[in-house]
Amino acid sequence: MRPTQTTPRLFAAALCVGMLLGGCRGKEELPGAATEPAAAVRQLVQHLHDDDLVGYARAAVPPEQYVQLEQAWAEGHSRWPLTQLPLDERLAPLLATLSAPAAEKDLQRAFRAQIAGQAAGVRQAAQSLGLFGVQYLSNKPDYSPAQREHYVQLVQALSEWAMAAPLTDPQLARGSIERLARAAREAGVASDEDLGRVGMTASLERLGPFLRALKQTLAAYGLSLDDTAAGVRVGLVEQNGDQATVRVQYPLGARELDIEVALQRRDGHWYVARTLQKVDEVLQVAAQARAREAAAALPPTPQDDPGAPAKP
Numbered sequence: 181m182r183p184t185q186t187t188p189r190l191f192a193a194a195l196c197v198g199m200l201l202g203g204c205r206g207k208e209e210l211p212g213a214a215t216e217p218a219a220a221v222r223q224l225v226q227h228l229h230d231d232d233l234v235g236y237a238r239a240a241v242p243p244e245q246y247v248q249l250e251q252a253w254a255e256g257h258s259r260w261p262l263t264q265l266p267l268d269e270r271l272a273p274l275l276a277t278l279s280a281p282a283a284e285k286d287l288q289r290a291f292r293a294q295i296a297g298q299a300a301g302v303r304q305a306a307q308s309l310g311l312f313g314v315q316y317l318s319n320k321p322d323y324s325p326a327q328r329e330h331y332v333q334l335v336q337a338l339s340e341w342a343m344a345a346p347l348t349d350p351q352l353a354r355g356s357i358e359r360l361a362r363a364a365r366e367a368g369v370a371s372d373e374d375l376g377r378v379g380m381t382a383s384l385e386r387l388g389p390f391l392r393a394l395k396q397t398l399a400a401y402g403l404s405l406d407d408t409a410a411g412v413r414v415g416l417v418e419q420n421g422d423q424a425t426v427r428v429q430y431p432l433g434a435r436e437l438d439i440e441v442a443l444q445r446r447d448g449h450w451y452v453a454r455t456l457q458k459v460d461e462v463l464q465v466a467a468q469a470r471a472r473e474a475a476a477a478l479p480p481t482p483q484d485d486p487g488a489p490a491k492p
Contacts, residue, residue, distance in 0.1 A: 210414060220452075229409045233385070257469050275390070278365075284361050307343055340433055341432075346402070352400055359393050360393055360397060
């Protein structure tokens with residue numbers, strides 16, 4: 181666990197949560213804050229503010245798609261909404277590391293050996309990660325210009341926070357390791373197999389307390405995501421039929437971020453358009469995989485079986 185390995189984990193954890201935050205209760209709302217599209221964004225983040233991952237998932241997609249996503253999860257074809265997070269493939273290994281029997285002892289030993297007293301190195305790692313993150317996002321082809329601009333702002337804000345945060349403080353590290361290890365063990369989903377066995381809804385229920393522990397840890401290092409959510413303002417930019425654009429402003433660290441989010445109405449309810457697009461793709465891939473599995477399970481037809489007797 182060099183500084184360049186430890187800092188990214190905390191940095192990426194903040195990024196995972198921060199990229200989901202989009203709106204919550206603000207002191208001075210933007211124009212159009214009372215509209216249905218703005219309320220839909222606010223509801224999503226309220227669930228995240230409350231560490232309610234099941235509520236978030238149910239509010240993020242139409243009810244029939246939620247049922248389909250549960251099926252795809254059980255079949256191993258989906259891990260949505262976890263796949264909305266950056267570095268989502270590292271979540272299960274992180275939980276496994278934290279929930280190991282000697283996690284506290286091993287991680288604290290590594291911290292003392294490689295992190296404690298390395299404030300300059302950690303600050304440099306945070307700065308380098310910020311620069312790398314901006315470069316990576318700038319060349320990411322599957323982000324729209326608005327998304328790319330938002331994520332660049334986000335990375336810059338988190339890099340600035342990490343450079344000033346007391347990441348090498350031994351007392352804070354001890355408390356953080358103990359808190360996260362306890363939450364990871366209580367979650368009981370330390371592998372993809374565990375996630376599949378438990379199921380989508382139950383896995384999200386178990387991960388809610390881990391999200392709370394993560395937010396508490398970040399707050400101890402000076403980054404309160406609940407304070408960020410409380411300072412967000414939401415308003416309506418425009419609405420044309422079943423399409424709408426919502427403006428979201430929120431503070432993060434020393435910066436004020438300003439983004440626009442596209443929404444789409446389905447069956448009378450508003451959803452984030454990019455989420456609907458991604459979920460449609462997930463369900464399509466799951467349906468294709470299901471069809472392939474069904475075809476592979478069929479007995480061979482005579483023309484497919486070289487050992488079958490020839491037709492007279």
